Amino acid sequence: MPEVSMTVNGKPAKGQIEGRTLLVDFLRDTLNLTGTHVGCDTSQCGACVVHVDGRAVKACTMFAAEAEGAEIKTIEGMAEPDGTLHPIQAAFREHHGLQCGFCTPGMVMSAAALLAENPTPTEAEVRDYLEGNICRCTGYHNIVKAILAASGQDVSRIAAE
Amino acid sequence: MYAFEIDRPASLADAVTALGAEEAQALGGGQTLIPALKQRLASPARLVALSGVAEIKGICTADDGALSIGGGTTHADVAAGAGAYPALAALAGNIGDPAVRNRGTIGGSLANNDPSACYPAAVLGSGATVVTTNRQIAADDFFEGMFTTTLEDGEIITEVRFPVPEVASYQKFEQPASRFALVGVFVAKYADGVRVAVTGASEGGVFRWSEAEAALSRSFTPGALEGLSLSGDDMISDLHGTGAYRAHLVGVMARRAVAAAR
Numbered sequence: 001m002p003e004v005s006m007t008v009n010g011k012p013a014k015g016q017i018e019g020r021t022l023l024v025d026f027l028r029d030t031l032n033l034t035g036t037h038v039g040c041d042t043s044q045c046g047a048c049v050v051h052v053d054g055r056a057v058k059a060c061t062m063f064a065a066e067a068e069g070a071e072i073k074t075i076e077g078m079a080e081p082d083g084t085l086h087p088i089q090a091a092f093r094e095h096h097g098l099q100c101g102f103c104t105p106g107m108v109m110s111a112a113a114l115l116a117e118n119p120t121p122t123e124a125e126v127r128d129y130l131e132g133n134i135c136r137c138t139g140y141h142n143i144v145k146a147i148l149a150a151s152g153q154d155v156s157r158i159a160a161e
Numbered sequence: 162m163y164a165f166e167i168d169r170p171a172s173l174a175d176a177v178t179a180l181g182a183e184e185a186q187a188l189g190g191g192q193t194l195i196p197a198l199k200q201r202l203a204s205p206a207r208l209v210a211l212s213g214v215a216e217i218k219g220i221c222t223a224d225d226g227a228l229s230i231g232g233g234t235t236h237a238d239v240a241a242g243a244g245a246y247p248a249l250a251a252l253a254g255n256i257g258d259p260a261v262r263n264r265g266t267i268g269g270s271l272a273n274n275d276p277s278a279c280y281p282a283a284v285l286g287s288g289a290t291v292v293t294t295n296r297q298i299a300a301d302d303f304f305e306g307m308f309t310t311t312l313e314d315g316e317i318i319t320e321v322r323f324p325v326p327e328v329a330s331y332q333k334f335e336q337p338a339s340r341f342a343l344v345g346v347f348v349a350k351y352a353d354g355v356r357v358a359v360t361g362a363s364e365g366g367v368f369r370w371s372e373a374e375a376a377l378s379r380s381f382t383p384g385a386l387e388g389l390s391l392s393g394d395d396m397i398s399d400l401h402g403t404g405a406y407r408a409h410l411v412g413v414m415a416r417r418a419v420a421a422a423r
Contacts, residue, residue, distance in 0.1 A: 002167075019167035019208065020198070042196055044338075046260065055237070055263040061195045062264060063188075065167045066212050113259065131340070132258025 009077030189269020232268025286347030
Protein backbone atom coordinates (compact mmCIF):
# COMPACT_ATOMS: atom_id res chain seq x y z
CA MET A 1 0.00 0.00 0.00
CA PRO A 2 1.28 3.49 -0.76
CA GLU A 3 2.20 5.86 2.02
CA VAL A 4 0.97 9.42 2.39
CA SER A 5 2.46 12.16 4.51
CA MET A 6 1.02 15.53 5.40
CA THR A 7 0.98 18.04 8.23
CA VAL A 8 -2.09 17.81 10.45
CA ASN A 9 -2.70 20.53 13.03
CA GLY A 10 0.94 21.52 12.81
CA LYS A 11 2.36 18.04 13.34
CA PRO A 12 3.75 15.67 10.72
CA ALA A 13 1.49 12.71 10.03
CA LYS A 14 1.86 9.73 7.75
CA GLY A 15 0.30 6.37 7.16
CA GLN A 16 -0.48 3.60 4.73
CA ILE A 17 -3.50 4.15 2.49
CA GLU A 18 -5.40 2.57 -0.34
CA GLY A 19 -6.10 4.58 -3.47
CA ARG A 20 -9.73 4.85 -2.43
CA THR A 21 -9.00 6.00 1.14
CA LEU A 22 -10.86 9.25 1.74
CA LEU A 23 -9.14 12.05 3.63
CA VAL A 24 -11.80 11.85 6.34
CA ASP A 25 -11.16 8.13 6.85
CA PHE A 26 -7.42 8.73 7.07
CA LEU A 27 -7.98 11.42 9.71
CA ARG A 28 -10.45 9.36 11.73
CA ASP A 29 -9.21 5.80 11.34
CA THR A 30 -5.44 6.20 10.94
CA LEU A 31 -4.79 9.34 12.98
CA ASN A 32 -7.69 8.77 15.41
CA LEU A 33 -8.80 12.38 14.94
CA THR A 34 -12.49 11.58 15.29
CA GLY A 35 -13.60 15.18 15.75
CA THR A 36 -14.18 15.40 12.02
CA HIS A 37 -17.56 13.77 11.47
CA VAL A 38 -19.07 11.84 8.59
CA GLY A 39 -22.72 12.81 8.35
CA CYS A 40 -23.95 11.99 4.88
CA ASP A 41 -20.89 10.74 2.99
CA THR A 42 -22.41 12.36 -0.13
CA SER A 43 -20.81 15.85 0.06
CA GLN A 44 -24.05 17.47 1.16
CA CYS A 45 -23.95 17.94 4.93
CA GLY A 46 -20.57 19.53 5.66
CA ALA A 47 -19.94 17.74 8.98
CA CYS A 48 -16.56 16.63 7.57
CA VAL A 49 -15.25 20.08 6.61
CA VAL A 50 -11.54 20.54 7.32
CA HIS A 51 -9.01 23.04 6.00
CA VAL A 52 -6.60 21.90 3.30
CA ASP A 53 -3.86 24.48 2.77
CA GLY A 54 -6.14 27.03 4.39
CA ARG A 55 -9.26 26.26 2.40
CA ALA A 56 -12.47 24.62 3.56
CA VAL A 57 -12.89 21.22 1.93
CA LYS A 58 -15.30 18.33 2.46
CA ALA A 59 -12.96 15.61 3.69
CA CYS A 60 -15.42 12.91 2.56
CA THR A 61 -14.99 14.08 -1.03
CA MET A 62 -11.22 14.16 -1.33
CA PHE A 63 -8.80 11.25 -1.44
CA ALA A 64 -6.11 11.05 1.22
CA ALA A 65 -3.53 10.55 -1.53
CA GLU A 66 -4.35 14.03 -2.82
CA ALA A 67 -3.39 15.55 0.52
CA GLU A 68 0.24 14.50 0.10
CA GLY A 69 2.38 17.35 1.41
CA ALA A 70 -0.64 19.45 2.39
CA GLU A 71 -1.28 21.39 5.59
CA ILE A 72 -4.48 20.06 7.15
CA LYS A 73 -6.34 21.68 10.00
CA THR A 74 -9.14 19.87 11.79
CA ILE A 75 -11.41 20.80 14.68
CA GLU A 76 -8.80 19.32 17.05
CA GLY A 77 -6.40 22.03 15.91
CA MET A 78 -8.66 24.95 16.76
CA ALA A 79 -8.34 25.24 20.55
CA GLU A 80 -5.10 26.28 22.24
CA PRO A 81 -2.91 23.47 23.60
CA ASP A 82 -4.02 24.41 27.12
CA GLY A 83 -7.64 23.82 26.18
CA THR A 84 -8.63 27.46 25.72
CA LEU A 85 -11.33 27.44 23.07
CA HIS A 86 -10.86 29.17 19.75
CA PRO A 87 -12.97 32.37 19.66
CA ILE A 88 -15.41 30.71 17.23
CA GLN A 89 -15.81 27.71 19.53
CA ALA A 90 -16.24 30.01 22.52
CA ALA A 91 -18.92 31.95 20.64
CA PHE A 92 -20.76 28.73 19.77
CA ARG A 93 -20.82 27.87 23.48
CA GLU A 94 -21.81 31.36 24.56
CA HIS A 95 -24.65 31.69 22.05
CA HIS A 96 -25.93 28.12 22.12
CA GLY A 97 -24.77 27.46 18.55
CA LEU A 98 -25.16 23.73 19.00
CA GLN A 99 -27.54 21.21 20.42
CA CYS A 100 -26.50 17.66 19.57
CA GLY A 101 -23.13 18.92 18.30
CA PHE A 102 -22.79 16.51 15.41
CA CYS A 103 -22.55 19.22 12.74
CA THR A 104 -20.48 21.54 14.93
CA PRO A 105 -16.96 20.55 13.80
CA GLY A 106 -17.90 21.31 10.19
CA MET A 107 -19.74 24.47 11.18
CA VAL A 108 -16.74 25.78 13.11
CA MET A 109 -14.29 24.96 10.31
CA SER A 110 -16.53 26.58 7.69
CA ALA A 111 -16.98 29.61 9.94
CA ALA A 112 -13.21 29.90 10.36
CA ALA A 113 -12.72 29.78 6.59
CA LEU A 114 -15.39 32.45 6.13
CA LEU A 115 -13.89 34.80 8.71
CA ALA A 116 -10.42 34.32 7.22
CA GLU A 117 -11.61 35.69 3.88
CA ASN A 118 -14.32 38.04 5.17
CA PRO A 119 -13.58 39.18 8.75
CA THR A 120 -16.89 41.02 9.30
CA PRO A 121 -19.57 39.28 7.24
CA THR A 122 -23.20 40.30 7.18
CA GLU A 123 -25.84 37.89 8.40
CA ALA A 124 -26.75 37.13 4.78
CA GLU A 125 -23.11 36.39 3.95
CA VAL A 126 -22.86 34.01 6.90
CA ARG A 127 -26.00 32.16 5.83
CA ASP A 128 -24.79 31.99 2.25
CA TYR A 129 -21.40 30.62 3.28
CA LEU A 130 -23.05 27.92 5.38
CA GLU A 131 -25.04 26.64 2.40
CA GLY A 132 -23.09 23.40 2.44
CA ASN A 133 -23.36 22.80 6.20
CA ILE A 134 -26.53 21.17 7.42
CA CYS A 135 -27.74 21.27 11.04
CA ARG A 136 -30.82 19.33 12.03
CA CYS A 137 -31.25 20.77 15.53
CA THR A 138 -30.77 24.48 15.82
CA GLY A 139 -32.55 26.04 12.89
CA TYR A 140 -29.26 27.90 12.26
CA HIS A 141 -30.22 31.11 14.07
CA ASN A 142 -27.82 30.64 16.95
CA ILE A 143 -25.07 29.31 14.71
CA VAL A 144 -25.29 32.46 12.61
CA LYS A 145 -25.41 34.57 15.76
CA ALA A 146 -22.34 32.83 17.17
CA ILE A 147 -20.35 33.41 14.00
CA LEU A 148 -21.34 37.08 13.90
CA ALA A 149 -20.31 37.38 17.55
CA ALA A 150 -17.00 35.64 16.85
CA SER A 151 -16.35 38.23 14.15
CA GLY A 152 -16.53 40.90 16.84
CA GLN A 153 -19.90 42.27 15.77
CA ASP A 154 -22.58 43.30 18.22
CA VAL A 155 -25.25 40.60 18.38
CA SER A 156 -27.02 41.88 21.50
CA ARG A 157 -29.97 43.05 19.44
CA ILE A 158 -30.42 39.72 17.67
CA ALA A 159 -33.11 37.92 19.62
CA ALA A 160 -32.41 34.46 20.90
CA GLU A 161 -34.39 31.95 18.88
CA MET B 162 -16.07 2.18 -3.76
CA TYR B 163 -14.30 -0.53 -5.66
CA ALA B 164 -10.54 -0.51 -5.17
CA PHE B 165 -8.30 1.36 -7.60
CA GLU B 166 -4.78 2.70 -7.81
CA ILE B 167 -4.27 6.44 -7.68
CA ASP B 168 -1.51 8.49 -9.31
CA ARG B 169 -0.82 12.13 -8.63
CA PRO B 170 1.57 13.35 -11.33
CA ALA B 171 3.23 16.76 -10.97
CA SER B 172 3.38 17.58 -14.68
CA LEU B 173 1.02 17.45 -17.62
CA ALA B 174 3.39 15.17 -19.54
CA ASP B 175 3.38 12.67 -16.68
CA ALA B 176 -0.41 12.90 -16.43
CA VAL B 177 -0.79 12.07 -20.13
CA THR B 178 1.54 9.11 -19.71
CA ALA B 179 -0.34 7.88 -16.64
CA LEU B 180 -3.66 8.14 -18.48
CA GLY B 181 -2.28 5.80 -21.13
CA ALA B 182 -2.63 2.92 -18.67
CA GLU B 183 -5.51 0.53 -19.13
CA GLU B 184 -8.82 1.66 -17.60
CA ALA B 185 -7.27 4.87 -16.30
CA GLN B 186 -9.48 7.89 -15.69
CA ALA B 187 -8.61 11.50 -14.94
CA LEU B 188 -9.69 12.96 -11.60
CA GLY B 189 -10.27 16.72 -11.50
CA GLY B 190 -11.61 18.13 -8.24
CA GLY B 191 -13.61 14.95 -7.67
CA GLN B 192 -16.78 16.70 -6.54
CA THR B 193 -18.83 14.65 -9.00
CA LEU B 194 -16.55 11.69 -9.66
CA ILE B 195 -15.96 10.75 -6.01
CA PRO B 196 -19.71 10.55 -5.23
CA ALA B 197 -20.12 8.52 -8.45
CA LEU B 198 -17.36 6.13 -7.34
CA LYS B 199 -19.04 5.74 -3.96
CA GLN B 200 -22.23 4.71 -5.70
CA ARG B 201 -20.24 2.33 -7.89
CA LEU B 202 -21.45 4.13 -10.98
CA ALA B 203 -17.83 4.20 -12.15
CA SER B 204 -15.11 1.62 -11.57
CA PRO B 205 -11.80 2.72 -13.08
CA ALA B 206 -8.74 0.57 -12.37
CA ARG B 207 -6.61 3.67 -11.96
CA LEU B 208 -7.30 7.32 -11.21
CA VAL B 209 -4.93 10.03 -12.35
CA ALA B 210 -5.40 13.01 -10.04
CA LEU B 211 -4.74 16.29 -11.84
CA SER B 212 -4.64 18.37 -8.64
CA GLY B 213 -0.85 18.30 -8.55
CA VAL B 214 -0.42 19.65 -12.09
CA ALA B 215 0.35 23.33 -11.51
CA GLU B 216 0.70 24.18 -15.19
CA ILE B 217 -3.06 23.81 -15.83
CA LYS B 218 -4.10 26.16 -13.00
CA GLY B 219 -4.54 29.90 -13.17
CA ILE B 220 -6.22 32.74 -15.02
CA CYS B 221 -4.76 35.22 -17.49
CA THR B 222 -5.77 37.51 -20.33
CA ALA B 223 -4.53 36.39 -23.73
CA ASP B 224 -3.13 38.73 -26.41
CA ASP B 225 -6.46 38.77 -28.26
CA GLY B 226 -8.29 39.89 -25.08
CA ALA B 227 -9.81 36.48 -24.33
CA LEU B 228 -9.86 35.34 -20.73
CA SER B 229 -7.87 32.13 -20.44
CA ILE B 230 -8.62 29.80 -17.54
CA GLY B 231 -6.51 26.73 -16.82
CA GLY B 232 -8.46 23.46 -16.84
CA GLY B 233 -7.41 22.67 -13.27
CA THR B 234 -8.55 26.02 -11.86
CA THR B 235 -11.08 25.70 -9.04
CA HIS B 236 -14.48 27.38 -9.06
CA ALA B 237 -13.37 29.47 -6.07
CA ASP B 238 -10.33 30.73 -7.97
CA VAL B 239 -12.45 31.60 -11.01
CA ALA B 240 -14.94 33.41 -8.77
CA ALA B 241 -12.10 35.43 -7.24
CA GLY B 242 -9.91 35.87 -10.30
CA ALA B 243 -12.14 36.24 -13.36
CA GLY B 244 -12.99 39.89 -12.70
CA ALA B 245 -12.44 40.67 -16.37
CA TYR B 246 -15.57 38.61 -17.14
CA PRO B 247 -17.97 39.39 -14.26
CA ALA B 248 -20.80 37.09 -15.40
CA LEU B 249 -18.40 34.16 -15.49
CA ALA B 250 -16.96 34.98 -12.06
CA ALA B 251 -20.48 35.22 -10.66
CA LEU B 252 -21.45 31.87 -12.19
CA ALA B 253 -18.40 30.18 -10.67
CA GLY B 254 -19.11 31.76 -7.28
CA ASN B 255 -22.57 30.25 -7.18
CA ILE B 256 -21.75 26.63 -8.02
CA GLY B 257 -22.46 24.19 -5.18
CA ASP B 258 -21.24 25.53 -1.84
CA PRO B 259 -17.93 27.07 -0.69
CA ALA B 260 -16.22 23.75 0.13
CA VAL B 261 -17.24 22.26 -3.22
CA ARG B 262 -15.95 25.38 -5.00
CA ASN B 263 -12.57 24.95 -3.30
CA ARG B 264 -12.09 21.55 -4.97
CA GLY B 265 -14.20 21.42 -8.13
CA THR B 266 -12.49 22.51 -11.37
CA ILE B 267 -13.68 23.98 -14.64
CA GLY B 268 -12.01 21.24 -16.67
CA GLY B 269 -13.60 18.52 -14.56
CA SER B 270 -17.04 20.07 -14.88
CA LEU B 271 -16.76 20.40 -18.66
CA ALA B 272 -15.38 16.90 -19.19
CA ASN B 273 -18.26 15.49 -17.15
CA ASN B 274 -20.88 17.61 -18.98
CA ASP B 275 -23.62 17.08 -16.43
CA PRO B 276 -26.87 18.23 -18.07
CA SER B 277 -27.54 20.50 -15.08
CA ALA B 278 -24.03 21.89 -14.55
CA CYS B 279 -23.42 25.64 -14.81
CA TYR B 280 -20.09 25.84 -16.69
CA PRO B 281 -21.31 24.26 -19.94
CA ALA B 282 -23.77 27.17 -20.28
CA ALA B 283 -20.95 29.71 -19.91
CA VAL B 284 -18.69 27.93 -22.39
CA LEU B 285 -21.40 27.47 -25.02
CA GLY B 286 -22.92 30.89 -24.33
CA SER B 287 -19.55 32.57 -24.77
CA GLY B 288 -18.47 30.59 -27.82
CA ALA B 289 -15.38 29.67 -25.83
CA THR B 290 -12.59 27.41 -27.04
CA VAL B 291 -11.69 24.28 -25.08
CA VAL B 292 -7.96 23.61 -25.34
CA THR B 293 -6.79 20.07 -24.64
CA THR B 294 -3.52 18.18 -24.68
CA ASN B 295 -4.28 17.31 -28.31
CA ARG B 296 -6.20 20.17 -29.95
CA GLN B 297 -8.51 23.16 -29.70
CA ILE B 298 -12.24 22.47 -29.73
CA ALA B 299 -14.89 25.14 -30.40
CA ALA B 300 -17.68 25.14 -27.81
CA ASP B 301 -20.22 24.38 -30.55
CA ASP B 302 -18.35 21.14 -31.29
CA PHE B 303 -17.51 20.13 -27.72
CA PHE B 304 -20.81 19.11 -26.09
CA GLU B 305 -22.34 15.95 -27.52
CA GLY B 306 -25.24 15.28 -25.16
CA MET B 307 -25.88 14.31 -21.58
CA PHE B 308 -22.55 13.39 -19.90
CA THR B 309 -20.93 13.16 -23.33
CA THR B 310 -18.31 15.33 -25.02
CA THR B 311 -15.98 15.01 -27.98
CA LEU B 312 -13.04 14.42 -25.62
CA GLU B 313 -11.14 11.26 -26.41
CA ASP B 314 -9.68 8.81 -23.91
CA GLY B 315 -6.66 10.29 -22.19
CA GLU B 316 -7.31 13.82 -23.46
CA ILE B 317 -7.00 16.48 -20.73
CA ILE B 318 -8.58 19.94 -20.78
CA THR B 319 -5.64 22.26 -20.21
CA GLU B 320 -7.33 25.60 -20.78
CA VAL B 321 -10.62 27.28 -21.68
CA ARG B 322 -10.51 30.56 -23.65
CA PHE B 323 -13.49 32.85 -23.21
CA PRO B 324 -13.98 35.81 -25.56
CA VAL B 325 -15.14 38.58 -23.19
CA PRO B 326 -18.57 39.93 -24.21
CA GLU B 327 -19.85 43.51 -24.01
CA VAL B 328 -22.39 42.41 -21.40
CA ALA B 329 -23.52 39.04 -20.07
CA SER B 330 -25.40 37.34 -17.27
CA TYR B 331 -26.10 33.84 -16.03
CA GLN B 332 -29.34 33.24 -14.20
CA LYS B 333 -29.81 29.95 -12.39
CA PHE B 334 -33.05 28.62 -10.97
CA GLU B 335 -31.47 26.47 -8.33
CA GLN B 336 -32.63 23.03 -7.30
CA PRO B 337 -32.12 23.68 -3.60
CA ALA B 338 -31.10 20.18 -2.50
CA SER B 339 -28.41 19.55 -5.10
CA ARG B 340 -27.61 23.22 -5.84
CA PHE B 341 -27.45 22.29 -9.52
CA ALA B 342 -29.47 24.29 -12.03
CA LEU B 343 -33.07 23.20 -12.42
CA VAL B 344 -32.73 25.58 -15.34
CA GLY B 345 -29.88 27.99 -16.01
CA VAL B 346 -29.61 30.47 -18.87
CA PHE B 347 -26.41 32.22 -19.96
CA VAL B 348 -26.83 35.29 -22.19
CA ALA B 349 -23.83 37.08 -23.71
CA LYS B 350 -23.88 40.06 -26.08
CA TYR B 351 -20.96 40.34 -28.48
CA ALA B 352 -20.34 42.90 -31.23
CA ASP B 353 -21.40 40.34 -33.83
CA GLY B 354 -24.51 39.05 -32.06
CA VAL B 355 -26.01 37.53 -28.95
CA ARG B 356 -25.52 33.97 -27.71
CA VAL B 357 -27.99 32.22 -25.41
CA ALA B 358 -27.11 28.86 -23.82
CA VAL B 359 -29.44 26.81 -21.65
CA THR B 360 -28.47 24.19 -19.06
CA GLY B 361 -30.55 21.97 -16.79
CA ALA B 362 -33.48 21.77 -19.19
CA SER B 363 -32.85 19.48 -22.14
CA GLU B 364 -32.49 15.72 -22.29
CA GLY B 365 -29.70 16.48 -24.77
CA GLY B 366 -27.69 18.55 -22.28
CA VAL B 367 -26.67 22.16 -22.76
CA PHE B 368 -28.02 23.81 -25.94
CA ARG B 369 -28.21 27.15 -27.72
CA TRP B 370 -31.63 28.77 -28.03
CA SER B 371 -31.26 30.11 -31.54
CA GLU B 372 -34.66 31.85 -31.76
CA ALA B 373 -33.82 33.86 -28.67
CA GLU B 374 -30.38 34.67 -30.05
CA ALA B 375 -31.90 36.08 -33.22
CA ALA B 376 -34.48 38.13 -31.32
CA LEU B 377 -31.91 39.51 -28.88
CA SER B 378 -29.45 40.32 -31.65
CA ARG B 379 -32.15 42.61 -33.10
CA SER B 380 -33.09 44.13 -29.74
CA PHE B 381 -31.24 43.32 -26.53
CA THR B 382 -34.23 43.77 -24.21
CA PRO B 383 -36.26 41.31 -22.11
CA GLY B 384 -39.30 42.28 -24.20
CA ALA B 385 -37.64 40.93 -27.34
CA LEU B 386 -38.22 37.45 -25.93
CA GLU B 387 -41.98 37.92 -25.41
CA GLY B 388 -43.91 35.37 -27.41
CA LEU B 389 -40.96 33.00 -27.87
CA SER B 390 -41.35 29.59 -26.33
CA LEU B 391 -39.73 26.16 -26.34
CA SER B 392 -41.44 22.80 -26.45
CA GLY B 393 -41.35 20.74 -23.28
CA ASP B 394 -41.22 17.49 -25.25
CA ASP B 395 -37.46 17.03 -25.15
CA MET B 396 -36.99 18.59 -21.74
CA ILE B 397 -35.92 16.74 -18.60
CA SER B 398 -38.94 15.65 -16.60
CA ASP B 399 -38.42 14.47 -13.02
CA LEU B 400 -39.81 14.88 -9.53
CA HIS B 401 -38.45 18.43 -9.39
CA GLY B 402 -40.30 19.64 -12.47
CA THR B 403 -42.02 18.54 -15.64
CA GLY B 404 -40.64 19.18 -19.09
CA ALA B 405 -43.28 21.86 -19.68
CA TYR B 406 -42.31 23.57 -16.42
CA ARG B 407 -38.64 23.60 -17.42
CA ALA B 408 -39.49 24.90 -20.90
CA HIS B 409 -41.42 27.76 -19.31
CA LEU B 410 -38.55 28.47 -16.89
CA VAL B 411 -36.09 28.84 -19.77
CA GLY B 412 -38.02 31.86 -21.01
CA VAL B 413 -38.27 33.35 -17.52
CA MET B 414 -34.57 32.90 -16.78
CA ALA B 415 -33.57 34.20 -20.22
CA ARG B 416 -35.54 37.41 -19.66
CA ARG B 417 -34.01 37.79 -16.20
CA ALA B 418 -30.54 37.27 -17.67
CA VAL B 419 -31.07 39.98 -20.30
CA ALA B 420 -32.37 42.36 -17.63
CA ALA B 421 -29.39 41.61 -15.36
CA ALA B 422 -26.70 41.63 -18.08
CA ARG B 423 -23.79 43.96 -17.48
